Amino acid sequence: MSIFRRIVNSFHRSKLEQDIDRELRSHMEMRIADNIAAGMSPEQARRDALIRFGNRTAIREGITAVDAELIFDSLWREMRYAMRQLRRTPAFTITALVTLVLGIGANVVVFSVVEQLVLKPLDVPQPSGLYSVAHATHGYDNQSYPDYLDFQNKNSTFSDLAAYRIQFAGLAAGSAAYKCWYYRVSGNYFDMLGVQPAHGRLFHASDERGPNSAPYIVLSHNFWASHFDADPRVVGTAVHINKHAFTVIGIAPSGFHGTEVFIWPDFWMPIVNTPDDEGTGFLSNRAMHNLFILGKLKPDVTVQQATDNLNAIARELALQYPATDDDLSARLVKPGLMGDSFGGPARSFLAAVMVLAFLVLLAACANLASLFAARTADRSRELAIRLAIGSSRWHVLRQLLVEAVLISVLGGALGTIFSTALLRAFTRWQPFPEFPIHVTVNPDARIYFVALLLSVGSGVIWGLVPVRQVWAADSAQVMKSSAGAPLNFRSFAFRDLLLCIQITLCTLLVTSSFVALRGMQRSLRAPLGFQPQGAILADTDLHMGGHSDKSSTMMQKRMLQEVAGIPGVSAVGIIDERPLGTGGSSTTVYRQGTTDFRASNSVFGAKYFSISPGYLNAAGTALLTGRDFNWQDNAGASKVAIVNETFARALFGKMTALGLRFTLGDKAECEIVGVVENGKYDSITEPPRAAMFFPLEQNPDSDTTLVVRSPLPPAEIVPELRNVLGKIDPNLPFTFHIWPDALGFVLFPARVATTSLSVMGLLAAMLAVTGVFGIAMYSVSKRAKEFGIRVALGAQPFQLMRSALSRPVMLLLSGSAAGLLLGSIASQLLAQIVYQATSRDPLVFAAVMATMIILGLFAMWIPAHRALGIHPAGLLREE
């Protein structure tokens, strides 16, 4: 125990020093008293005592240094001994290291991502007290500008509230033009966050004096460095954004990238200015929800108080503006993940992965514990001898623990090195070239601390397993028996239990990953409502060419005509924003004859798109009944719409919807002329939702996506397409995609989920193999002599196999069964994250069983071979 006392001493330095002082003083006093008794004057007596004694401070330091020296000495001795022991058994050491590298590495990676996305505050100068104001209902986190102003002016709990939205525009400086992502922010945005400019100035609340009063932009440091050569003279120059003139007034500090964790915008613009023909109408329209609100709490205000405060304002607004603010409500969430719309699912998914990673580590610990217990049993003679010659049980145990922690820390260090390399690669990775998305994960001190904690923790967990063995060891008994003595049945049973736990955990992980994979496979096969194969997309925004929404239709008609004329193009159509893209709007739908247009009177909300005649054909969307639009469905004709099945059923039940009418929030009535199949509009995982399509001429939009279907390979058709479209307007930038590739963005979450679950499953499978292999190998080698005798007496190979492997097989089967059971329970949780994940899938059940059996056979192959290859004569010679 003395090592702990010494360590404790080093923390209680002051108490130790007091004690030393007291002792030294008592020594001095006794010497002085003796000196006086010998006839010195008190003065002389004191001087003599001091001279004999020497420097008191130096002595005190000498005494405390002894402690440190002793700690270091004994630890060093034990470490060196542990190193020697580990070098003597390289197989064990390497197995343990690999297991730990996998287990700890997986946890470090997962924890780093969790830290970056969930734990870390926003990367702004003053991140404390910042919250995003989302709606109380999940999934609708955008707010309208007038509501933002009311929240801002009437609240008493926030020191400030800022609004922002993220948009896309063409920026032209001199002769160069770029496609940019940018923030439109309220004037107080930078001041609320405490951001200071790197050059020039930032804009403030005082710059906003009504619509289009502040034609300024602030460039991001990255964009300035990469597109303007970091030239400070750019401040004060004019640039054109979608052909509107703006002045660059400043450069944001390097490292500041707005208030979303992933997105790195190119510049910031005051929200009152608009660089497109959407106009500034949204500044006064309560029905247009297109902003995120970010607020900074006053000191000493709780989240609950602030939420109550905002909700009270929301109720007032609902009374005042029933048509638009009927369902207004507020909920504060951690900022940085698009309100809560990305944050919610991301958080629950990460929590699930973290649990899985932790299970992998637990399985690794169980694996190591059984290996270590076996190793301790092998060393029982050595340990018994040490106990017999007077070593304390505690000392022996400490030695074992030092070995375990040493190897854990080594494994943890290696695991951390690997995972940081992985995270570096992850940070450099840009998943979508067309979006400014970076996931920056920089391992910091907190992560290293967690890695150390995990290493030491797991070392102690599996290092403590042999405690019982050492404590119960009867040295006389152990030394009497020879090394090849029959196994102690009870300690073997304990190791069996560990292996069983390990296999259970591994099966659980394998089941989870199969369930996720299967769900992913199913959701990929779910009908999308269009046929992406063989279609090419050409995206543009006519605003970038200076066209208005109204004049867009002419352009779009020309494009359709020209493209349809390209040889090899079988169909072409236009949609404003493609389904399963990143945009698309929804609006509320009312029954025909509704007079009170408050939101709570609506039937449902529906996605809406503007399409050209021929789009349905080009996209491969099946028209179930009715007709496609034609060019006679123009602004002068009566309003028509095509709806999907879900829409028709929700509004009219089993009645045929053709010819029936519904009403929109702007009181316009629409007649249904066609019904199309259901589709996916926002995400692969969404439940069926209502959608409607309007003719382009009745609902003009500058956003243009040409869907071009052709049997020719994309490499042939794209250059031709580029050529033809360039002739119509050379200034209009187009982005071309092959439609299946463009779906990467919506498939991304499911891909990430499936990949991470598969990696966990793979790790678990590897652990299961090493665990079963270890224990089977051990039992064969321990019983080699017995087998030799049995072979000599004429045992058949099958009998040998049965006795050698029956126990591992039993363990494998019972562990797998338990794991499968747990897995099916856990899958119900998984189903909330991975779409269409279900454990009641016979295929998953069969796959898990088959995997475990194959893994088991694989793991037992070598031990079984060794058991069969035992040669009695050889064994006898060895003994």
Add this chain to the structure above:
Amino acid sequence: MARNDLQGSLDLLVLKTLSQMGELHGYGIVLHIQRASDDLLSVEEGSLYPAVHRMEQSGWIRSEWKMTETNREAKYYRLTPAGQKELIKAEKSFEQLVKGIRSVLRYA
């Protein structure tokens, strides 16, 4: 060896003193060594304490605060069983050292 020489002999003196006297404080140990060696050996008073602390930490001796006969508080040290064993070891190794040095001196 070099370390054993000087430090080892101070350890030996302290352990032997405590085994003869039973219980003694630091000052008492200094006086005893001086007296018992007929003033040939004088322990540097300050350097005694680090050695005593190390021996205590190694479990060879135990300490306790008590009052002296003159009613002063002092820390008293006493040998533990482990210290007893250590004393035997130290005595043996010292005897060997002395034997070794003597034979070198006689060689000429």
